[in-house]
Amino acid sequence: MALKDVWQAPVWQIVSRPWLSFHAWLRRPWRRLPLLSYLAILGPGLIAANAGNDAGGIATYAAAGASLGYELLWMIILITVSLIIVQEMCARMGAVTGKGLSELIREQFGPRWTVFAMLLLLIANGITTMSEFAGIAASLEIFGVTRYLSVPVAALLLWWLVTRGSYEKVERLFLVMTLAFFAYPISAVLAHPDWGAVARHALIPSFRLDRDYIFMFIATVGTTITPYMQIFVQSSVVDKGITVREYHYERVDVIVGSIFGDLISFFIIVCTAATLYTRHVTIETAADAAQALIPVAGPYAGILFGIGLLGASMLAAGVLPVATAFSITEAFGWEKGLSFNPSEAPVFYYLFTSLITIGALITLIPGIPLIQLLLIVQVVNALLLVPLLIFIVKLASDPEVMGRYRNGRLFNALAWATVVSIGALSILYVIVGVLAPLLGIPL
């Protein structure tokens, strides 16, 4: 299989974090200028990592910094390790088998588990698509455009661009827009954070059995290790035609990519903690979140933030629906891809269109709080992540699938530790955040 029917390389690879240009470049060392090599790795790497932060990511990290200060910094470091472990497994599976995750689930676990897994994926990606529309709405509200105009226009535009196959041409524009988020590290420095406190919170774990704290904690997990990202990583490895022989380059991609991506997340938290938390600003709207960029952009902070959020949201909103439709139709063996027309691949187009339509419609519900919506989506993503991770770890450690490239013993222990801790955290959240309030138990 190949995703080329859906996508020519760039978007996939950028959205799935591994580093397209960095990778292509590493593979051809004879064309490399030795001196510039590190710079050339950093450039596209940073851009790609940055694009991995979609609307939900930006909103979550900003809210985490604004509401909890530096408190979550230690878990960003810890979760980077988990992210590397998970992405490495998916990339390795892609390189060893040449197959996508949904295909492997179908082949190894049979049709019933496939239906279950695809249902999870549909929900996770459906709500994430919705969160991208929430991002579009929130960003354009900064510029005074009502969501009742921005969301339908964006939905139609994206549908049209993707089905016409012209999305590729505009994705670069969206990508450039997300460069606005590089303002965060600069703004963080200019805001003169208490570096001592930053270091302390980054290195010494702390935990509170507090509903808001656990909510933010699990939202951060959900947005850092999103279900769709893992599927994309594997698909993009397959799509690039990477085999086990070239896999060692891809492994570097995954590790560097995860670290860069989370580095930006780290600085978003530092920045919002230093600017918003200290002044007790809670993030209710995108305009509130934009204030974190005042140290670097002054009166233009809102514009800068709006542009970045719009670019990130459009980037993901263009890829998610079509990729989800592809994964699901692939698992069931239906006709798929944009090279077919709607009458040839009805399920594919139906799924794709309804994901966009439903995602857009929900954000139009009058009075729905956009930022809250973005955060809740990340929490649900985290809850759905656990079963998906179990599939991933089981597949990656199966000798029949992976042969001698299966997880090593230590690696497998770490992988299961990740699954168990996220699982335990999810259960804790359901108890503290959902059941306790429902039953009226005070915490």
Place this chain on the structure above:
Amino acid sequence: MTITTRDISTVLFYLSEVLGVRVTSPTGERLGTLRDLVVQVGTDPFPKVKGLLVTVGGIPTPVYVPWDAVATIGPSGVQLATSRLDLRPFERRDGEVLLGRDVLDRQIVDVAGRRVVRVNDAQLAQYGRVLRLVAADVSTAGFLARVLPRRLIEGRLTRKLISWSQVEFFASEVPQVKLVIPHDKIARLHPADIAQLVEELAYPQASEVLASLGEPLAADTVEELEPAVSTAIISALPPADAADILEEMDPDDAADLLGELPAEQAEGLLKEMAADEAAEVQKLMTYPEDSAGGMMTTEFVAMPEYLTARQAIGRLRQQKDLPDQIYYIYVVDHEINGRLVGVVSLRQLVTAPPDTKLREIMTREVIRARPADPADEVARTIAHYNLLALPVVDEDDHLLGVVTVDDAIDVILPEEWQRRLPRLFR
């Protein structure tokens, strides 16, 4: 129940209907549960079932029951001819495939339909004492039959079956056992069709197909593949096999492909290739991809101007490895190290009186390109002058290669359009 009786002795049923049924002794006591069927896949168009896998008691590892020990099998259950079972855990043997584990849910090629499909269910036929795999069910109905409870769907499904004799299954799906599957059905297809199938397969299966084709056909197929697919296949094949295919390819296509691979791997493959082919490819690899040098092939026909038309045609007949396209014969002033002085089309050559010299019939104004010329300019020149090929020369007018119209189209047209163009122009 979907048992159909075609004649007295043929009984048909689906794999999904028998997996999980009770296995009983000759006297009817329950012995265990049917978990899988073991078939011998290979040359037989309809593979024979060799035995069953049965779980006994609460033990999850199945035991093997040879087909001879089976009295009856069907959706209502399995009855054995013996109540004595060999309770040693089942171990896989070469040449054997588990129908449920290895065939269900896997991708196969429907050769007649020229597409890659997923096996949703399998149909079995018992004729006398022999049980065979006869068809793959690729319909959604087959999928639903395995998801929904049997009561809900009984008799309401329309299945779509593909005869197993029209199907290619892949040994690389079952790397645990050694399997030899000749892919002769795929080998009968056109290279462009094979390429389309190969692009839909995962690379281990794709390289299995390529390895089975034989070099000339494999080379034609690889030339049709997209770069991501062809590089994956070439790097998955044993280097010696990959080198054989690369030697058979057009040198420009081979150079493009090697240029996409990591340096050390490309060098390794060049070392495996025949020295002269490798040298040619290596020379092409030094030109940037998006230049005339990067686009050109070194396979062309050049002849000295003093030959007669008869002699020229004679040479064409004798030449062993004639390039695919010989619409133009380039005319040079000397046999060895000659400069380009003219061009004769194949049409001009065959219609000219046999004793006319090439210099008398050739067109002297030859449109030409330099190796460093940008690709889009070369493509536009070819389109503007309606050429089928454009010669590339060095500063002394020595012929280095030609850019053919198919490579020019790759530059100008989006990929979707290329697929719709007739074969001649690709």
